[in-house]
Amino acid sequence: MANTPAVLVPSVAGNKNALNITTTTVVKSTAGTVRMVSVNTAGSVAGGVYDTALVADVSSGTLAFVIPEAATAGPQEWKFYCANGITVVPPATGVVSVSFE
Structure with a gap:
């Protein structure tokens, strides 16, 4: 019997999703990894992903990604780790x- 190699398909997506974010949102309140950010609607001012579990900490929290x-x-396939939580601030007027x- 011949050995047949397994086909492994890499997954860039995470196992959880937060869809259509229009306002500052805590998507994970513990450490986690962002796998992908999808811009549904472009905004007029930059947004960000913050390494914090509290909306109140966004202004003083660690900006993980713009x-x-x-x-x-x-x-957009961006992979980065957040030690404290994942809070998303969408671009102004963006989704x-x-x-x-």
Whole structure:
């Protein structure tokens, strides 16, 4: 019997999703990894992903990633770790979705 190699398909998406985020949202209140940020609707001012579990801490929290204003709509594969939680601030007038674990 011949050995048949397994086909492994890498997954860039996380096992949880937060869809159509239009306002500052805590998507995970513990440590986690953001796998993908999808810009559904481009915004007029940059947004961001913060390493914090509290909306109140966004102004003083650690900015993990900037979501550019007028970013091209569609999924962007960004992988980064947040030690304290994941809070998403979409660009002003923008809509984003996030895949994380």
